[in-house]
Amino acid sequence: MNSKRKKTGPMTLAEHDALLKEEGRYDAMVEEQERRERERQERAREWRKARVPLVADLRAFGVEVESEWDLVNTTKPYPDAVPVLLRHLPKGYPDRVREGIARALAARGPRALAAGRDRHAWDVLVVEFQKSKDPTALGAKWGMACALSVAGDDSVIEEVIELLSEERHGENRVPLLDVLARSQVEEAHRLLKNLADDPQLGQGAKELLKKKKRRRGRKN
Secondary structure, three states, X not given: XXXXXXXXXXXXXXXXXXXXXXXXXXXXXXXXXXXXXXXXXHHHHHHXXXXXXXXXXXXXXXXXXXXXXXXXXXXXXXXXXXXXXXXHOOOOOOHHHHHHHHHHHHHHOHHHHOOOOOHHHHHHHHHHHHHOOOOOOOXXXXXXXXXXXXXXXXHHHHHHHHHHHOHHHHHHHHHHHHHHHHOXXXXXXXXXXXXXXXXXXHHHHHHHHHHHXXXXXXXX
């Protein structure tokens, strides 16, 4: 029986490492950490190489960035970037780059993307959302749903309802609920209420219904 460590309370990092060494697990832990770091660096190199054409195209239009994610994190408007981003979204970039493109469109492109103003933008986003097979609700498909959520308006409400009905998209449909919440179409309001019991969309629908109720309360 090992009685060396009688101290109560959380382990320090040094104590944790000492315990792993005593149990013969320290070297394996270090090797695993180094393997993961090598994989992370390799992915980062692949993403940098893959995005070269996108960055070059953006710079040609006066948008000085090192990465599409620079647009996600800026507070400056970038209307000249929107057509470039839409043109590159269908290309075969890694999912991390495609996610950045989609999130950049969602973050600063609402006025330019509005379906009633730019049907082409809406169509590109729908096609790419439909094609993506990412089931995680964490990556490129979620980013596209976010872009769709800011582009969607009542001119495409029937398409939004159709997308929400397609269960194969899973939780990646959640951002589309925002379009229902903004809509002036009665069918959209009814659907939002009905989706409050949906196993995948219910939590999002309930939160939006609460927000709508609070807004009505402030107006009254």
